[in-house]
Amino acid sequence: RSYGKIDEELFDDLEEILVTADVGINTTMEIIDRLKNRVKEEKISEPDKVRELLKEEIKKIMEESEGDNKLKIGSSPTVILMVGVNGVGKTTTIGKLSYNFKKQGKKVIIAAGDTFRAAAIEQLEEWSNRSGADFVKHSEGADPAAVIFDGIQAAKARKADVLICDTAGRLHNKKNLMNELSKIFRVVNSEFPEAEKEVLLVLDATTGQNAISQAKVFKEVCDITGVVLTKLDGTAKGGVVIALQSELGLPVKLVGIGEKIDDLQEFNVEDFVEAIFD
Amino acid sequence: MVFESLSEKLQNALGKLRSKGKLTEKDVDTALREVRLALLEADVNFRVVKDFVKRVKERAIGSEVMESLTPGQQVIKIVNEELTILMGERESKLNIASTPPTIILMCGLQGAGKTTTAGKLANNLLKQNKRPLLVACDIYRPAAIKQLEVVGERVGVPVFTMGDRNNPVDIAKAAIEYGKKNNNDIIIIDTAGRLHIDDDLMEELENIYSAVNPHEVLLVVDAMTGQDAVNVAETFNDRLEITGVILTKLDGDARGGAALSIRSVTKKPIKFVGMGEKLDQLEPFHPDRMASRILGM
Ligand SMILES: Nc1nc2c(ncn2[C@@H]2O[C@H](COP(=O)(O)OP(=O)(O)OP(=O)(O)O)[C@@H](O)[C@H]2O)c(=O)[nH]1
Ligand SMILES: Nc1nc2c(ncn2[C@@H]2O[C@H](COP(=O)(O)OP(=O)(O)OP(=O)(O)O)[C@@H](O)[C@H]2O)c(=O)[nH]1
Ligand SMILES: [K+]
Ligand SMILES: [Mg+2]
Ligand SMILES: [Mg+2]
Numbered sequence: 001r002s003y004g005k006i007d008e009e010l011f012d013d014l015e016e017i018l019v020t021a022d023v024g025i026n027t028t029m030e031i032i033d034r035l036k037n038r039v040k041e042e043k044i045s046e047p048d049k050v051r052e053l054l055k056e057e058i059k060k061i062m063e064e065s066e067g068d069n070k071l072k073i074g075s076s077p078t079v080i081l082m083v084g085v086n087g088v089g090k091t092t093t094i095g096k097l098s099y100n101f102k103k104q105g106k107k108v109i110i111a112a113g114d115t116f117r118a119a120a121i122e123q124l125e126e127w128s129n130r131s132g133a134d135f136v137k138h139s140e141g142a143d144p145a146a147v148i149f150d151g152i153q154a155a156k157a158r159k160a161d162v163l164i165c166d167t168a169g170r171l172h173n174k175k176n177l178m179n180e181l182s183k184i185f186r187v188v189n190s191e192f193p194e195a196e197k198e199v200l201l202v203l204d205a206t207t208g209q210n211a212i213s214q215a216k217v218f219k220e221v222c223d224i225t226g227v228v229l230t231k232l233d234g235t236a237k238g239g240v241v242i243a244l245q246s247e248l249g250l251p252v253k254l255v256g257i258g259e260k261i262d263d264l265q266e267f268n269v270e271d272f273v274e275a276i277f278d
Numbered sequence: 279m280v281f282e283s284l285s286e287k288l289q290n291a292l293g294k295l296r297s298k299g300k301l302t303e304k305d306v307d308t309a310l311r312e313v314r315l316a317l318l319e320a321d322v323n324f325r326v327v328k329d330f331v332k333r334v335k336e337r338a339i340g341s342e343v344m345e346s347l348t349p350g351q352q353v354i355k356i357v358n359e360e361l362t363i364l365m366g367e368r369e370s371k372l373n374i375a376s377t378p379p380t381i382i383l384m385c386g387l388q389g390a391g392k393t394t395t396a397g398k399l400a401n402n403l404l405k406q407n408k409r410p411l412l413v414a415c416d417i418y419r420p421a422a423i424k425q426l427e428v429v430g431e432r433v434g435v436p437v438f439t440m441g442d443r444n445n446p447v448d449i450a451k452a453a454i455e456y457g458k459k460n461n462n463d464i465i466i467i468d469t470a471g472r473l474h475i476d477d478d479l480m481e482e483l484e485n486i487y488s489a490v491n492p493h494e495v496l497l498v499v500d501a502m503t504g505q506d507a508v509n510v511a512e513t514f515n516d517r518l519e520i521t522g523v524i525l526t527k528l529d530g531d532a533r534g535g536a537a538l539s540i541r542s543v544t545k546k547p548i549k550f551v552g553m554g555e556k557l558d559q560l561e562p563f564h565p566d567r568m569a570s571r572i573l574g575m
Contacts, residue, residue, distance in 0.1 A: 019505065024318075024319070085530065086389070087391060118429050119421040122425075123419070123422075123425070174529075208321030208502060213531055231387075236504065236506035
């Protein structure tokens with residue numbers, strides 16, 4: 001669709017694009033306001049240019065944390081803690097990630113910190129088989145912090161480069177479950193002080209504005225260092241991560257684009273922004 | 279979470295205007311702007327909100343509101359009524375076949391809660407003295423079959439599986455035969471999570487559908503879903519003709535606007551809501567409560 005001139009209709013359509021991509025109406029209105037200012041200040045007169053400016057505005061937000069979009073892997077050992085609400089893709093992402101590390105020749109251990117959900121341990125064990133990572137588990141119903149403790153001991157003893165810890169899905173408004181997570185986090189910090197730490201909040205791209213509430217609470221409890229945006233192979237755009245970056249300073253580090261072991265990519269701002277306008 | 283409720287905002291916006299005398303159309307627009315924002319914040323789909331606000335406006339500029347002494351309350355009443363109508367007016371039950379077995383097909387996106395909800399439904403029906411059978415048709419997700427077996431064991435319901443080397447269509451057919459022989463009056467088929475745009479997997483689901491002719495096709499949807507809910511629901515409904523929706527994870531703090539989006543594009547009832555991970559945490563759906571929740575009131 002092409003526009004004859006820059007008018008409210010054009011801005012309304014841009015608003016629709018952003019809201020439909022789950023950017024959220026508040027963040028959308030802020031971005032559109034900034035856009036309108038720029039159009040005025042820079043005396044833009046071509047409607048097509050406005051869309052490009054809008055893309056630039058979003059990129060600017062997402063690039064605020066330049067350099068933070070990469071996992072802090074390098075100096076080993078590294079501990080990665082995978083957290084998030086139910087069903088977002090934590091366990092699957094661990095499978096993909098450990099496969100990536102194995103391909104780079106790293107020694108990887110996976111710890112089965114979800115002792116709650118039916119067959120969660122078996123699911124993760126299958127992923128450890130596929131990726132060729134070592135696997136540390138207890139039985140169903142065991143204390144997850146104890147599993148992670150054992151994972152850390154194993155990582156030290158076997159001189160692993162990376163320890164990846166699965167955790168049970170939990171809704172952020174469940175006090176007791178968040179306390180349990182806080183305990184896991186404390187164990188990682190106290191038992192493995194020398195390790196580099198990544199605490200990744202896994203977020204399903206189909207999620208709407210609730211993601212903001214999720215991120216706030218998880219960040220408070222366990223110091224999130226980045227976001228994994230999964231299921232981007234669907235039609236959802238995951239636009240809420242713009243608010244996570246701008247309001248909470250949380251960078252997206254990885255994206256999931258399928259259920260297979262190699263369906264994991266580094267976050268690419270350009271691709272992300274283009275996809276919103278597709 | 280601090281939340282300045284919508285009803286308060288509307289009261290404020292319209293209450294002040296009231297002192298000027300009669301409300302104008304512009305006053306109503308101001309109030310409806312708040313409604314629009316609340317619905318969008320609650321993840322109701324952009325288009326659905328647009329239509330909704332238009333409908334409410336038509337009613338709200340009617341004389342009974344404009345001249346009422348409590349215009350704020352009138353507008354809220356209209357919004358709530360319209361929402362409740364859109365949500366489906368009353369609780370809707372499971373379709374039980376007159377000649378058993380009743381066949382229920384579960385479907386939905388990855389991670390929505392199908393397997394857990396299949397277990398919850400089985401548990402629920404068992405308590406009503408039915409003899410449910412769970413069927414493992416997810417041959418893809420690692421340990422999906424095991425998960426259903428554990429769930430079945432927890433609620434004390436048998437699980438039919440043929441491992442992951444058989445076609446889900448064949449598994450479903452064999453399960454029906456097995457269920458009939460074993461006097462199971464309800465057969466609940468768990469399927470793999472799939473994207474609505476995954477043509478092969480959607481075709482597989484259509485094939486299961488034609489093979490077993492289900493009485494219920496339940497689309498399982500995560501209450502945290504955002505704007506994409508309409509695309510998902512519309513596609514599943516087009517390809518399968520769903521009979522109802524189950525909204526999961528409502529024990530969270532999501533406002534659940536997806537419920538409204540899905541209702542409005544499919545016109546199919548929401549039959550149950552998931553209120554936790556435990557297998558007895560399935561509840562009937564209350565349209566009026568959902569309407570208030572979406573509005574943040
Ligand atoms: N299409 C798609 N599906 C994905 C992706 N990542 C994960 N999934 C699927 O999402 C579903 C849930 O994934 P899990 O890894 O079990 O999610 P989880 O967060 O560990 O779930 P819980 O432990 O139950 O909280 C599975 O069916 C996965 O195959 C992705 O990037 N794209
Ligand atoms: N809090 C909460 N969690 C739920 C609810 N329903 C399901 N879950 C959780 O959501 C996650 C995914 O549930 P599953 O039943 O595995 O979902 P699924 O749709 O079968 O997933 P796939 O088979 O991978 O597509 C699990 O952690 C469940 O425990 C609910 O109503 N409330
Ligand atoms: K989900
Ligand atoms: Mg998991
Ligand atoms: Mg399942």
